[in-house]
Amino acid sequence: MREGALKVSLIAGVFILVGCANAPANKDERKDQDNVSTVEATVITPSYIEKRLRLVGTVKGENEVLVFPDMGGRLLKLNVRDGQYVRKGQVVALVDRSAPGVDIRPLTVISPASGYVQVLVRDIGTAVSKDKPIMKIVDKRRLKVVVGVPEPFAGGVRKGTPVYVEGIRTYVSSVSPALDPRTRTLVVEAMLKGGRFIPGQSASVDVVVERKDGTVVVPVSALVGGVKKGVFVVRGNKVKYVPVQPGITTSNKVEITSGLSFGDTVVVFGAASLKDGQRVRVVMVSGEEGK
Numbered sequence: 001m002r003e004g005a006l007k008v009s010l011i012a013g014v015f016i017l018v019g020c021a022n023a024p025a026n027k028d029e030r031k032d033q034d035n036v037s038t039v040e041a042t043v044i045t046p047s048y049i050e051k052r053l054r055l056v057g058t059v060k061g062e063n064e065v066l067v068f069p070d071m072g073g074r075l076l077k078l079n080v081r082d083g084q085y086v087r088k089g090q091v092v093a094l095v096d097r098s099a100p101g102v103d104i105r106p107l108t109v110i111s112p113a114s115g116y117v118q119v120l121v122r123d124i125g126t127a128v129s130k131d132k133p134i135m136k137i138v139d140k141r142r143l144k145v146v147v148g149v150p151e152p153f154a155g156g157v158r159k160g161t162p163v164y165v166e167g168i169r170t171y172v173s174s175v176s177p178a179l180d181p182r183t184r185t186l187v188v189e190a191m192l193k194g195g196r197f198i199p200g201q202s203a204s205v206d207v208v209v210e211r212k213d214g215t216v217v218v219p220v221s222a223l224v225g226g227v228k229k230g231v232f233v234v235r236g237n238k239v240k241y242v243p244v245q246p247g248i249t250t251s252n253k254v255e256i257t258s259g260l261s262f263g264d265t266v267v268v269f270g271a272a273s274l275k276d277g278q279r280v281r282v283v284m285v286s287g288e289e290g291k
Contacts, residue, residue, distance in 0.1 A: 038281045039270035041234050044262050047217040049248050049255045051210040052164070057147030059192065059201040061140050065113040066133035073097040075126045075134065076106050080117045086137065088114045093134055115139040118199070138199045143192040144173070147205045148185030156209040163190045164206040166197075172207075212248055216256040222268045223254060231256075232274050234265040234282055241276040 076096040080086055093109040115137040121128060128134055145165050149157050161172040174189040188207075197203065223229050229246055232239040244259030260266065267274065268285065 036279045036281050039267045040283045040285050041265050041267045042285050044216055044260055044264045044266060046214045048213045049217050049253055050208045051248050052206040053153050053209045055147050055205045057145040057203050057205040059143055059145050059197045059199055059203055061138035061199050062142040062144050063139040065137045067135045068130050068133050069095045069107060069109050069128050070130060071107055072129040075121055075124055075128050082117060082119050084117045086111045086117055095128060111137055113137050140199050143197050144189045145192060145203055145205060146189050148183055148187050149207060151179060151184045153209045154186035157188055162208040165192060165203050166195060168195050210248060212255055216260050217253050218256060218266055219268050220252055220254050222266055222271055224271050232267040232271050237279055239274055239278055239280050
């Protein structure tokens, strides 16, 4: 009887010891599992980044010509209306040059180019002169945008520089040889391809003032830290904090000039809550998704 009781006590003691020995290990394991964060990461490959300057430009016809009378007088008649197509040499208006007691044949105003009419002087009887245009002839079949680039950025703009007009990519086709002394801007033009533009319209213009190709680019969301920036690089199932030096920065992307290499796997979403050495569960995203 005593022998049976002793065996039961020994077995119970063994279970208690095993349970005590395993309890801390299971607790630590659960703690490790609780500290695993799910993050999104991407592999760094050569990319590009553009720094854009947003401006407001004006849409114009590729060819726009102002129409002046050869001599002064009063507008007698308009032979055309707004939006009408006219041909070069067509009579578009008559000017009365008569004076009290003197009857003079009306002066004809000739269109110097073919295009669409924009009337500038509408009221019959209005005084006109050879220095005051009465209408504009616009070739709206081919349109361009004209914009002034501020002096600090003018040096980075040249013929062929990419621009985005209302989101449509095109290129600078003409650059003024000098700054406008009144506005201290460099006037540039870009031909428009597609889009619903009309002459005289204001348009949002993003001018590319700086571009880097074949460089390391990550989303802004990958950066952590204050003055000194860094990112988290995935090493196995953990992350390592790596200090970096940012370069060109846009609203959603940033160039990294030092600290990262092509082939590194960088946390792009979820980095703000991480600590160096923390275990992570990684969801890979493509470079385009990450940027």
